[in-house]
Amino acid sequence: xxxxxxxxxxxxxxxxxxxxxxxxxxxxxxxxxxxxxxxxxxxxxxxxxxxxxxxxxxxxxxxxxxxxxxxxxxxxxxxxxxxxxxxxxxxxxxxxxxxxxxxxxxxxxxxxxxxxxxxxxxxxxxxxxxxxxxxxxxxxxxxxxxxxxxxxxxxxxxxxxxxxxxxxxxxxxxxxxxxxxxxxxxxxxxxxxxxxxxxxxxxxxxxxxxxxxxxxxxxxxxxxxxxxxxxxxxxxxxxxxxxxxxxxxxxxxxxxxxxxxxxxxxxxxxxxxxxxxxxxxxxxxxxxxxxxxxxxxxxxxxxxxxxxxxxxxxxxxxxx
Ligand SMILES: [Zn+2]
Numbered sequence: 318x319x320x321x322x323x324x325x326x327x328x329x330x331x332x333x334x335x336x337x338x339x340x341x342x343x344x345x346x347x348x349x350x351x352x353x354x355x356x357x358x359x360x361x362x363x364x365x366x367x368x369x370x371x372x373x374x375x376x377x378x379x380x381x382x383x384x385x386x387x388x389x390x391x392x393x394x395x396x397x398x399x400x401x402x403x404x405x406x407x408x409x410x411x412x413x414x415x416x417x418x419x420x421x422x423x424x425x426x427x428x429x430x431x432x433x434x435x436x437x438x439x440x441x442x443x444x445x446x447x448x449x450x451x452x453x454x455x456x457x458x459x460x461x462x463x464x465x466x467x468x469x470x471x472x473x474x475x476x477x478x479x480x481x482x483x484x485x486x487x488x489x490x491x492x493x494x495x496x497x498x499x500x501x502x503x504x505x506x507x508x509x510x511x512x513x514x515x516x517x518x519x520x521x522x523x524x525x526x527x528x529x530x531x532x533x534x535x536x537x538x539x540x541x542x543x544x545x546x547x548x549x550x551x552x553x554x555x556x557x558x559x560x561x562x563x564x565x566x567x568x569x570x571x572x573x574x575x576x577x578x579x580x581x582x583x584x585x586x587x588x589x590x591x592x593x594x595x596x597x598x599x600x601x602x603x604x605x606x607x608x609x610x611x612x613x614x615x616x617x618x619x620x621x622x623x624x625x626x627x628x629x630x631x632x633x634x635x636x637x
Pocket of ligand 1: 369370371372378379380381382383384385386
């Protein structure tokens, strides 16, 4: 995927193209913004552009040369995209079991960064979910991003820059990625064969993130066949996956959708007493979100939250 195919990130792309044009590439960058707005795609397009053997006049990678193809296939020896899949393969573990970025993963990258480039003009090391670096891993990374060898670039991708170590942040140039508009999210979902009505409904609650939007669209599809009656909250809970790892992100997004609706009602509410009730309800949802991070059963939590919202006159059947 070239820069031109990535929607809604013109500002970040313009900055990155300037680095390519001038050859003044920051040795370490943080790409930050909501999940699912194109940070990883752009990091890889940037790696291709830096190494393309046939770079276009507009700094677009050709997508045809050996370097572009190898980076696309993630087989290029000098460009490593370290996400949970990379770590799972490295540690011979399941991808679903990865919760954070461990020191072994960072060591694997730093070791590679010290070796002579096999084929690339620029070595590029990308760490996905960099906010999940454990402190030991972040500390192990520090001196490498501070004094990287020539023509080496580190890109840390993060949807929670604010939680990252300040020692890391201060050594990286931050590149901000904007939340996507409802319109662009709808288009991206439709490009992925999701029908317009569903795409639009999902986009409204997605908070600028296609990752959220895809999750919401799949949830709405799951719940579409459910009976719209008094047992709706229970049916939703029963239709959630049984495993903690699969249910948790779905419940998290349900809580977010309900909280958005409650917040919207709170903003529009004129009656003081009702407004106070809604404010309290928002507090309850903050608590539910915290409980979800603990090991409380997600299904139970979802049902409790839905019933609570219903009791406060939130039309949950309209949302889900
Ligand atoms: Zn190329």
